Amino acid sequence: MSITAESMATGPTTAGRSWFVTGGSSGIGRELVLAALGRGDSVAAVARRAGDVADLAGRLPGRFLALELDVRDESAVRAGVDRAVAEFGRLDVVANNAGYGLFGAVEEVTDAQARAVFDTNVFGALNVLRAALPVLRAQRSGHVLQGSSVYGQTAHPGVGLLAATKYALEGLSDALAAELAPLGVKVTLVEPGYTATAFLSNLAFAEPAPDYDPTVRAVQRSLGDLPPEAFADPARVARAMLAVVDAEHPPLRLALGGQAENDMRASLLARLRDLDEWAAVAREVDREPVSS
Template identity: 50%
Template sequence: MTATPAAGRVWFITGASRGLGRAFTEAALAAGDRVVAVARTLTTLEPLAAEHGDRLLALPLDVTDRAAVHTTVDTAVRHFGRLDIVVNNAGFLAMGMVEEFGEAEARAQMDTNFFGALWVSQAVLPTLRAQGSGHIVQISSIGALGGYPLTGLYSASKFALEGMSEALAAEAAAFGVKVTLVEPGGYWTDLYTTGLVATEPMDLYAPLRAELEKQFAESSIDSLPHLAAEAVMKLVDSDDPPLRLLLGSAVYDMAFDISRKRMDTWAAWEETSRAAERGVEAPEGYGAPAADGG
């Protein structure tokens, strides 16, 4: 069921200066809503600010800085008086084999894609809870449903985002706050150019890299970002939004294929799985305080 969109809703969109974030920003403004557009750099938002005036508030923000996130959210709430839709879109793709990642590279991927969304979610919750309404939209990925060569750390960040967001959805529901995980496929954004960093390749993975490059060239399907924005507008206009929303036919089919393969594997190992559980009373001494010095 779809509700009539409320006029003048307030959006808070991270990574709003380019790619999907820019498309979400433009769609929200076109609908007559107000937008707090946050990004590390704001120069590309200047034409939108000139066109839409006081309906667009552009603020600089590095989502990995938890204190800055809270300060920016406070500024947004003071400016517009409320928040209605929060889109955690900021992120980047770190590409490389799992073995190739150093600590700094791995932490940077998690800091933006997972912790950034966590900090924003925490910062907006008091406002949404006090209002008794709001919708947090987490931009995830088909990579959250399965790990693939070269995108293992990216998938790890999105797996973490999905686990946190499922719990958040259950915790926030009692306060009238909705949460949706949007799982897009490929779009013509800068994710694969300026939004991409790569590890130093190890020679032993060269054959696998060559095979993957061939697969990407033959099967990659990318769409224009405005199609994702149209889907998100339908999502936030719904009275009963889903916990998860797939974007794209290829992604839709892939998600079902991944799920079926997992179910087949679980079924094949059912006997072993069930045999690993046999409820008994707690063993004597289990959970007892440790002895002095223990």
């Protein structure tokens, strides 16, 4: 059963956690907001236009806070986190979900387009982390959900810059998880495959160069031809995120969707094959042998 705005006021009250969710206006983020509210949690939802979450505001006084801000604006993010803490008294889950896609060959993407997608997907997430982590550290508890993607583990023609932002999140999260574990704060990278949201219609595109027709444009056409059933249900993605937050031992990485899992597994096996095939060369650079 999917959780709707109608069911959330009467949903079961369980954990009573406080959430800070970016990208709460649409898609996965909106479903996450609804699911958390639906089971009795409190949510501060970030939207660039407060009107996009206006239907939620006022229905659950004291449990829902709309924050109109752009994650690229560090001082606005800090003020938003402060307001959420003032409203709820604490933060239990921080979902760095806001993001958008950019499609084009690596060479086709302009400097401005590349910087812009990093500004939102990576530097926006960093703004949230710098604002929220002092709260979680002081509590010695909390869970950070990092909005990664299947493209945080693998990439194909056309998604190089989008994947670069998600790989950046993955790398910093590997370090972050180890930094925060002794302080009682958990980190999970959420890695959905294709999901039925406005993501594809919000894609930015690079100016096409004909040499990339057989690769990048072929992928673009194949994406356009995907049937609706190839896209996961964002409400199910949100439910999986709730399950991770509830888990005693949550994973560092959560692949979501069978195709995403297949693609990531193939990519990881290819990496292992490269490691194995080139292990002798790798070890030749050592001055002293290192045990395996």
